Amino acid sequence: MARINVILLVLAVACALATVAANHTARKLFAELEREQGRMRSFEVEWGQLQLEQSTWAGPARIEKIAREKLHMRPPGPAQIISIETTR
Amino acid sequence: MKFSQSPLLSQRLPVWRARLLLLGLLGGFALLAAWSVYLQGFNSVFLQEKGASRYSRVIELSATRGRIMDRHGDVLAVSTPVKSVWAIPEDAKLSPAQARALASLLEMDVRELNRKLGSSSDFVFVKRQIPPDVADKVAALNLPGIHDQREYRRYYPSAEVTAHMLGFTGAEDVGQEGVELALEATLAGKPGSRRVIKDRRGQVVEDVESIRAPQDGRDVLLALDAKIQYLAYANLRQAISEYHAKAGGIVVLDAKTGEVLALVNAPTYNPNNRVKLAGAQLRNRALTDTFEPGSTLKPFTAALALETGKFRFDTPIQTAPGYLTIGRSTIHDAHMHGMLTVAQVIQKSSNIGMAKIALTLPPAEMWNTFDSLGFGAPLKLGFPGEVGGRLRPFKKWQPIEQATMAYGHGISVTLMQLAHAYMVFAREGDLLPLSLTRIDAPPAAGKSVFTAQTAHEVRTMLEMAVLPGGTAPKAQIPGYRVAGKTGTAYKIESGIYVNKYVASFVGFAPASDPRLIVAVMIDEPMGAHYGGDVAGPIFANVMSASLRSLGVAPDAPTSALQASVSTPVVRESM
Numbered sequence: 092m093a094r095i096n097v098i099l100l101v102l103a104v105a106c107a108l109a110t111v112a113a114n115h116t117a118r119k120l121f122a123e124l125e126r127e128q129g130r131m132r133s134f135e136v137e138w139g140q141l142q143l144e145q146s147t148w149a150g151p152a153r154i155e156k157i158a159r160e161k162l163h164m165r166p167p168g169p170a171q172i173i174s175i176e177t178t179r
Numbered sequence: 180m181k182f183s184q185s186p187l188l189s190q191r192l193p194v195w196r197a198r199l200l201l202l203g204l205l206g207g208f209a210l211l212a213a214w215s216v217y218l219q220g221f222n223s224v225f226l227q228e229k230g231a232s233r234y235s236r237v238i239e240l241s242a243t244r245g246r247i248m249d250r251h252g253d254v255l256a257v258s259t260p261v262k263s264v265w266a267i268p269e270d271a272k273l274s275p276a277q278a279r280a281l282a283s284l285l286e287m288d289v290r291e292l293n294r295k296l297g298s299s300s301d302f303v304f305v306k307r308q309i310p311p312d313v314a315d316k317v318a319a320l321n322l323p324g325i326h327d328q329r330e331y332r333r334y335y336p337s338a339e340v341t342a343h344m345l346g347f348t349g350a351e352d353v354g355q356e357g358v359e360l361a362l363e364a365t366l367a368g369k370p371g372s373r374r375v376i377k378d379r380r381g382q383v384v385e386d387v388e389s390i391r392a393p394q395d396g397r398d399v400l401l402a403l404d405a406k407i408q409y410l411a412y413a414n415l416r417q418a419i420s421e422y423h424a425k426a427g428g429i430v431v432l433d434a435k436t437g438e439v440l441a442l443v444n445a446p447t448y449n450p451n452n453r454v455k456l457a458g459a460q461l462r463n464r465a466l467t468d469t470f471e472p473g474s475t476l477k478p479f480t481a482a483l484a485l486e487t488g489k490f491r492f493d494t495p496i497q498t499a500p501g502y503l504t505i506g507r508s509t510i511h512d513a514h515m516h517g518m519l520t521v522a523q524v525i526q527k528s529s530n531i532g533m534a535k536i537a538l539t540l541p542p543a544e545m546w547n548t549f550d551s552l553g554f555g556a557p558l559k560l561g562f563p564g565e566v567g568g569r570l571r572p573f574k575k576w577q578p579i580e581q582a583t584m585a586y587g588h589g590i591s592v593t594l595m596q597l598a599h600a601y602m603v604f605a606r607e608g609d610l611l612p613l614s615l616t617r618i619d620a621p622p623a624a625g626k627s628v629f630t631a632q633t634a635h636e637v638r639t640m641l642e643m644a645v646l647p648g649g650t651a652p653k654a655q656i657p658g659y660r661v662a663g664k665t666g667t668a669y670k671i672e673s674g675i676y677v678n679k680y681v682a683s684f685v686g687f688a689p690a691s692d693p694r695l696i697v698a699v700m701i702d703e704p705m706g707a708h709y710g711g712d713v714a715g716p717i718f719a720n721v722m723s724a725s726l727r728s729l730g731v732a733p734d735a736p737t738s739a740l741q742a743s744v745s746t747p748v749v750r751e752s753m
Contacts, residue, residue, distance in 0.1 A: 155409075
């Protein structure tokens with residue numbers, strides 16, 4: 092009888108310690124999840140800013156200016172356009 | 180002496196003392212019981228809240244507003260977090276050195292800063308919407324009474340080019356104009372909140388419950404083509420400065436789908452910097468301002484005439500001697516043309532020919548045609564201030580009114596309505612509803628207004644108007660067949676026609692299988708004022724560059740280029 096009681100007591104203590112450990116791990120993992128989610132949000136913000144930057148650099152006005160002034164390009168005249176018919 | 184033998188024990192105490200003590204103890208127990216009932220029963224909710232507030236926190240979860248993108252996915256508007264610095268003036272007791280440091284970080288005047296901090300209110304924004312890294316430096320100064328908060332700011336990379344199309348948002352990131360307002364329900368995010376448990380160091384250790392999940396606004400893919408929009412913007416800006424015009428607008432529609440590919444107005448503004456914003460800049464003229472369209476309305480009357488069967492493509496109409504008296508009014512043509520066919524009436528833009536045709540048509544049918552073309556009723560795109568223009572009930576029409584309405588006077592439309600109505604000729608006589616957002620599946624046939632045959636015949640007339648002998652040879656494009664109509668109308672100021680003009684051109688190309696509809700309107704051009712001279716070349720520039728950018732195959736041999744500046748241009752009648 093006494094032996095069973097001792098075994099049960101040890102079991103109970105072990106379970107209690109396991110609960111504490113599990114809870115601690117859960118909190119650690121949760122904190123990590125929070126951090127990663129925060130990182131995700133900041134990446135989303137950065138993505139938006141990069142898109143903004145790309146749109147600014149790739150704006151037609153800027154491209155036209157560079158094409159005309161730096162690369163000395165101009166729109167082709169009608170005689171320079173050859174259209175290719177698709178034959179089916 | 181033993182205690183048990185003490186003589187004191189044999190003394191009897193008065194019985195009331197024991198009773199008093201008992202009563203006191205019972206009273207004490209009753210008090211405790213009552214107190215615990217009070218705490219547990221009546222005050223428990225409050226106390227539990229107090230307890231929870233020691234460890235659990237409700238965190239606000241912000242939601243971002245959706246992005247606006249053009250049809251190819253290029254970003255046109257995006258919200259990005261910024262910080263606003265605010266202060267409690269009572270707590271913000273800064274030393275002169277601290278104030279100088281803060282002012283220089285925020286790039287503001289020290290006196291301005293001191294004035295704000297000296298105000299008597301409880302809360303004052305020191306500076307709104309600054310970049311987060313600047314806000315971090317401000318926080319690092321660790322000044323008393325100075326705080327910051329996170330906000331969102333909307334950026335428009337294409338600035339002036341898309342200003343009227345997109346509109347803008349207010350300080351709280353809520354749409355106020357344009358697409359931002361029209362599609363507010365889709366774009367707006369719903370902030371959420373959740374309850375968490377925080378530890379002593381303020382770190383979240385457990386997620387208790389999600390009170391409301393945040394919903395980010397959805398991204399919007401517009402029908403707009405950023406490249407065509409820019410082409411329209413650049414050409415309009417150049418024309419406005421060339422003709423010193425008061426205002427102008429260009430609308431580009433896709434004839435196959437009803438999508439709005441471009442919408443520009445002048446004067447415009449920069450939505451990223453709205454400090455000096457005047458009402459004139461803000462006006463989305465293509466949708467909110469009506470004008471008397473003039474001759475651009477003639478093709479619709481001609482189409483109705485063909486529909487009734489009373490006229491054919493080549494029915495002759497006498498336009499001599501160049502004026503026509505109806506009732507007490509007389510209308511004129513710019514030139515005397517003599518005998519013209521219906522097609523030539525459109526080509527030469529003869530008012531008299533058009534008036535004669537109109538007077539044979541029943542007013543009710545004319546009204547019905549205009550109505551089913553969408554005149555007189557707002558387009559309901561969701562833009563603020565959209566108007567429908569003026570289309571008076573036909574029962575009140577006098578013959579002279581019916582005649583002038585046939586050539587676009589006594590009726591007013593917006594540029595968008597006009598471009599939309601031309602879709603009947605660019606298609607098989609049917610009208611698709613306009614769409615601001617991208618349409619992936621081409622829609623089926625729209626609402627039929629004219630028969631396909633009528634549409635084809637009018638399309639041929641409109642092609643003639645652009646060829647030599649028409650009113651707008653300058654609207655020709657090498658390589659493509661173009662169909663279109665000029666409009667030159669006097670403006671009305673306080674009910675009287677004045678010597679100011681609105682020059683317009685509406686057309687579509689390639690005429691063999693129309694893809695794009697372009698409508699151009701220039702308000703009060705100086706120097707030249709005929710639609711063919713002012714709006715025609717703008718149309719040609721925008722149309723040719725747009726067709727090229729879309730890769731539309733040319734439908735005319737380049738040798739057939741008939742545009743030559745020396746060709747005598749037929750002056751249209753006003």
